[in-house]
Amino acid sequence: MPHSLSVCHRLTKAGLRMYRILIVEDHRIIATDLAQIVEHVADCTATVTDSAQEALSRSQDIHFDLALIDIDLGAEDDGIGAALALRERFNTRSIFVSAYLDDAARQRAGRADPFGFLGKPFVAADVVAMLIAALGNGTRMKSGNAR
Secondary structure, rough: HHHHHHEEEEOOOOOEEEEEEEEEOOOOHHHHHHHHHHHOOOOOEEEOOHHHHHHHHHHHOOOEEEEEEOOOOOOOOOOOOHHHHHHHHOOEEEEEEEOOHHHHHHHHHHHOOOOEEEEEEOHHHHHHHHHHHOOOOOOOOOOOOOO
């Protein structure tokens, strides 16, 4: 039965439930693209925010299973700090999504114990593969939706 489920469904005591993915990205087009991949290809529930503060605020009300976080959220906002806070306060692990993945950034980001790093630009198949690896539920993406 698990192989017939899409990427982001899991069985719970109460029945089938979708994984909740938090997307923290300050560029609206990239955030929208990630949300479409998460919702339509991986069949998860996505919540999008453009700041670390809003991500932490939303996490007080909703338990997120995973966060996709841009390392550089603008002049005064830091995705690594957001990932550290999400991990410490809510036990939410992250995947970093960034165009700036040099060794120094990876080393600094490593403190947040991320599942991995996704470079920009990305393709849907890479995002879904990372979700599968991070969520570790052995399910597969919905057929016919990868770009």
